Every structure is written in structure tokens, then in C-alpha cells.
Amino acid sequence: MNVTLNPEQRLYVIPCGDGYTCLGFDNARGHADQIAARLQRPDLAFAPGDHGSLEGYAKYQAAIAAWGRSPLTQQTYFDPGTDPKAARALENCRRDSRKVRLVLGDTATGRSWLDEHDVVGRIGRSTGTMKVPLLVEPGEDGGTAILTNCLLRLIAWDSGRDLYRHPAYRVPGLAIQRAPEQTDLPWQVLHDGTVVACFSEVGKAGAYLAFMCGETVEPRVFQ
Structure with a gap:
């Protein structure tokens, strides 16, 4: 695969069909390091100099492949940096098929992105190697991947009660x-x-x- 580097935007540029897709340098490192820790495989973690390099992308691919061969591939996979409390709340809602409302945004500032689409529904899960949480809207069978490391609030639709609230969240003005x-x-x-x-x-x-x-x-x- 002829992967190239875009240092200005800090991206790996990856051929995909007739076009290209991209992966951020930080995302590649975050996933590789998280998988290395979960599998207790320090050889999969980024070493100094791997970040932003083709060697780093190869390390990321090796980590994904190792995850797929491990029993943990049957578990829900959450983005690096996801609050463990948020992960538990999302997983509980998935198991209960509970209708919820997501509030996503910047967890550093607590500022909401004010999304109005793909934020109400039940929590599902994708198939494949990385089984990530999905937001499945009412009446749909599939949904969009949730940026779990950007979750500010998880709200029970039936009661309006917070199932999770990030400490930095602030109500928008x-x-x-x-x-x-x-x-x-x-x-x-x-x-x-x-x-x-x-x-x-x-x-x-x-x-x-x-x-x-x-x-x-x-x-x-x-x-």
C-alpha cells in the first residue's frame, strides 16, 4: 500500500478505492499505544521517532492486526482518551437498548459542538476487528461511529437524567x-x-x- 505523509496537516494519506482516506499521526499513535497496553505488548507501542513516520504507520497496522487476533476483539473498542466512566455508561446503554441523547464537543473546554443530527437513538456496535460504539437512530438498523473521547454528556431520553457528564461540560450560552x-x-x-x-x-x-x-x-x- 503506497501510504504517503502529509507533515503539514499531520496525516497519513492512504489509497482507498479510486481515492484516498486519511489518518492523523496522533490517532495512529493513540490506537497503537492503547492496544499495546491492553494486550500487554510493549513491542506494539510507538517508540521515539515512530510518530509521523511510515514506520509508525506500520506499527499502527501491526497493533490493529494483533487486536484482531486476540480475544479482546470481541469487546467494544473505545477511542483512545475515552473517559472510563463514559465507556461504562455507553456499554450499559448498549446492553439495555436504551434510547439516549449524546452531547459531543471539546472535552478540554467543555464546549458543545451543538450537533443536532446523529445524537438521538440507541447505542449499537459495529462488526469487524474494531467493534466501536454506534449511534443508531430510531427505525434504523445501522448507525454512525461515536467519537467516544469527545462525549460531554449521555442523557437518558425517557427521564432526561444524566447517565454521564464530563467534569468540564458547561451549558452553552x-x-x-x-x-x-x-x-x-x-x-x-x-x-x-x-x-x-x-x-x-x-x-x-x-x-x-x-x-x-x-x-x-x-x-x-x-x-
Whole structure:
């Protein structure tokens, strides 16, 4: 495989079908080091000089292959840096087929990304070597991979109770105002003073604001 390096963006560039896919240098090291620790295989961990090198990518591939040959491949695999409390909460919800709401964002600052799609559903799990958690929306059989190391809150949909809350999480600073100019979407929602969404009705703006603050409001109310 003709993998190349993009040092400026800190990426491995990998041929994939008729195009390319990318893997971050830090991600490759994080996965290799995590697998090395879980398997008690220090030979799989990155050594000085492996980061950002083709040797490092080969080490990452070797770690993934070793994981696939181990009994641990039957377990759910979480991203490096995932809070163990978050992993336990996600796994409990997967086993219970519980409907939940995810709040994802920057765990360093506690700032939410204000995602409105792929954040409500049950927790599933992928197949293959790395069985990662998925967010499966109602009525669907499959779903999208969850960035488990970016989880700020995990909320039980039926009760609105936090099943997990990152210590750094902070409720987003949202406000509603009427647009100063005539428009078909006169109701604006601001995040820290910046317009992030516009709506035709104030009720939809209010539902969006509540949802983004963690309330279990059905997204179809405002989408």
C-alpha cells in the first residue's frame, strides 16, 4: 500500500478505492499505544521517532492486526482518551437498548459542538476487528461511529437524567433574538453572541435552544 505523509496537516494519506482516506499521526499513535497496553505488548507501542513516520504507520497496522487476533476483539473498542466512566455508561446503554441523547464537543473546554443530527437513538456496535460504539437512530438498523473521547454528556431520553457528564461540560450560552432585518426566518438563536440557527417561529427557536442545552426535545420539532 503506497501510504504517503502529509507533515503539514499531520496525516497519513492512504489509497482507498479510486481515492484516498486519511489518518492523523496522533490517532495512529493513540490506537497503537492503547492496544499495546491492553494486550500487554510493549513491542506494539510507538517508540521515539515512530510518530509521523511510515514506520509508525506500520506499527499502527501491526497493533490493529494483533487486536484482531486476540480475544479482546470481541469487546467494544473505545477511542483512545475515552473517559472510563463514559465507556461504562455507553456499554450499559448498549446492553439495555436504551434510547439516549449524546452531547459531543471539546472535552478540554467543555464546549458543545451543538450537533443536532446523529445524537438521538440507541447505542449499537459495529462488526469487524474494531467493534466501536454506534449511534443508531430510531427505525434504523445501522448507525454512525461515536467519537467516544469527545462525549460531554449521555442523557437518558425517557427521564432526561444524566447517565454521564464530563467534569468540564458547561451549558452553552444560548439566547433568542428577532432578526433586525425583514426575513423569512426572523428568529435567531445566538451562541455566545454569534448566530448559529434561524427559524420561522419563535417556538421552534425555543425548542432548538432547549435541545442544545440537553433537554429531551424531539429534533423534528425544530428541524
